Amino acid sequence: MNLTTKQKQHLKGLAHSLKPVVMLGGNGLTEGVLAEIDSALSHHELIKVKIASGDRELKNAIVDAIVRETQAVQVQLIGHVLVLFRQSEEMKIAVPKAK
Secondary structure (H helix, E strand, O other), X not given: OOXXXXXXXXXXXXHOOOXXXXXXXXXXXXXXXXHHHHHHHHHHOEEEEEEOOOOHHHHHHHHHHHHHHHOOEEEEEEOOEEEEEOOOOOOOOOOOOOO
């Protein structure tokens, strides 16, 4: 799923008030963490994930792996906080139509 700039802006606005639901610690990206992110995406559609990594290259590799494994869309990455979106069957979040 690809999002237009307008759609991403809409989702960023919705995500602004959210708190991170999953936090990656010193163990990095494990199967358990991936399962938790997948579950949170299925339930909420739009989530924040906090990635505690000082190494920028490692952080980017973790973000790429999360996006690839969960089939989610990266909406935004600011500092250590990643915003992810994946529409569920119920379509809880209305995304503006792409033009």
